[in-house]
Amino acid sequence: MPLEKENILIVDDDVQILELIQRHLKSLNYHTYKAISVKEAICILQDQTIDLLITDLQMPGVDGLQLVKYVSEHFPEIPKLAVTGYPSIDGALKAMKSGVMDYLTKPFTKEELKNAVEKSIALRPISHSKPGAASLRNPVFGELIGQSEAFKHVSNIIERVKENKATVFIQGESGTGKELVARAIHYMGKFAAAPFVAVNCGAIPENLLEAELFGYTKGSFTGANDDRSGFFQAANKGTLFLDEIGNASMATQLSLLRVLQEKEIMRVGSQKVEKIDVRVIAATNVDLKELIKNGRFREDLYYRLTVVQIDVPPLRDRKSDIPLLVDKFLFKYGVEYKDRIVKISDDALLALERYDWPGNIRELENSIQRAVIMCDKQVEIENLPSYLKYQIEFPKQDVFLPLKEVEKRHILKVLEAMDNNKTKAAEILQIDRKTLREKIK
Incomplete structure (x- = not known):
């Protein structure tokens, strides 16, 4: 059964109910997100494209009815489905007036949930915006965000590769969001219900990397007390993301080449071949061609990895996206630290746009996180680190004078x-x- 296109956000402070609803929806091939509080739900709504909200009404602190009202005004295109263990006519009327499409009373069956979800999605509001308006208003692609030409180029490639299992190679500086690109390829395509496994090749000791990737048999080396599957087996039918691939040893590279060529793996210490169905996405912030010249990376593996290559631009080359990224991080950390949305002054935003961001998006996010903590109601220029503010460059003094x-x-x-x-x-x-x-x- 193919994966449905709809992404459903479930909100309930009861973890058991949350897990039950998620399990039912996954069996119906819906892609789900879950939150145990309204604050967590708002963060997900800001970062993800949600097609249906399912929320409990009775929750401690900020209740589900307030969340429904919030979504009705901030995300009017998202249909709402309410669930409650304390049914009342007054509560139902309030929920319906706030924009709820349907109302479920706990406990409910899987079939009742299925019918309510299908009904809510079928009755969702139809947007009458002009063509292209939605993309300008909400220029997101998975967890990525931007509307610059550089961003559009990356998103166009993602759109072309997300529905197949071609090997993808992502090149970009540290902090540019290479893993987010990999996740967008996986979660926005038809294989989203399958596993996504991320592995940092630079964080695993060289002598253990091959065993971690392909698994091992009992007694194959000191400490191998049992048979164990590797990351490739864990990602079977889905996507394996190999970050910092340049750190892999030559022996591991040879094994990776075999996987890409033959679609099969062999555990360390075993002679048995296992067939595998995994899309491999590799990434690095170093120049693999230089490693090839220095004899540290296999040229044949390089060409196997780069069936499709995505060059993620540094933030200095997509500065028009900075206001969008700033809004995203202000929302995220404003809700987390201040329980509200935090704004930013024009002077502070100008300082952020002027800076070249050698640490890229990761550095920008860290700066916004700090600024939100340091500010009162609005991020002002005094809340930013001094190196982001205007600097005077004095001419260098003549050193070698007569x-x-x-x-x-x-x-x-x-x-x-x-x-x-x-x-x-x-x-x-x-x-x-x-x-x-x-x-x-």
């Missing part, structure tokens, strides 16, 4: 400090007054 020029400048400096009193200046310079007169001439 000795006469150095002497001349020093004498003039001393005379100026002594109000042109030659006697005092001569004493400081430790020369007689006659010598000083000659030098002045």
Whole structure:
């Protein structure tokens, strides 16, 4: 059964009910997100594209009815389905007036949930915006966000590869969001219900990487007390994301080449071949071609990995996206730290747009996180680190001056400090007054 296109957000403070609803929806091939509080739900709504909200009404603190009202105004295109264990006519009327499409009373069956979900999605509001307006209003692609030409180029490639299992290679500086690109490829395509497994090759010791990737058999090396599956088995039918692929040893590279060529793996210590169905997405922030020249990376593996290559631009090359990214992080950390949305002054935003961000989006997010903590109601320029504010670059002083020029400048400096009193200046310079007169001439 193919994966449905709809993403459903479930909100309930009862973890058991939350898990039950998620299990039912997954069996119906819906993609789900879950939250145990209204605050967590709002963060997900900001970061993800949600097609249906299912929320409990009775929750401690901020209740589900307030969430329904919030979504009705901020995300009017999202249909709402309410569930409650305390049914009342008054509660039902309030929920319906707030924009709820349907109302379920706990406990309910899987079939009742299925019918309510289908009904709510079928009755969702139809947007009458002009063509292209939605993309400008909500320029997101999975967890990625932007509307610059550089961003559009990346999102266009993602759109083309998300529905197939072609091997993808992502190149980009540290902090540009390479893993977010990989997740967008996986979760926005038809294989979203399958596993997504991310592995940082640089964080695993070289002598253990092959065993972690392909698994191992009992007794294959010291400490191998049982048979164990690897990351490839865990990602079967889905996507394996290999970050910092340049750190893999030559032996591991050879094994990876076999996987990509033959679609099969062999556990460490085993002679048995296992067939595998995994889409591999690799990423690095180093130049693999330089590693190939230095004999540290296999050229044949490089060409196997780069069936499709995505070059993620640094933030300095997509500065028009900075306001959108700032809004996203202000919302995220404003809700987390201040229980409200935090704004930013024009001067502070201008300072952020002026900076070149060598640490890319990760550095920008960290700066916004700090600024939200330090500010009161609005991020002002004084809440930003000093290196983000306007800097004066003084011209470099001449280092290699002729000795006469150095002497001349020093004498003039001393005379100026002594109000042109030659006697005092001569004493400081430790020369007689006659010598000083000659030098002045």
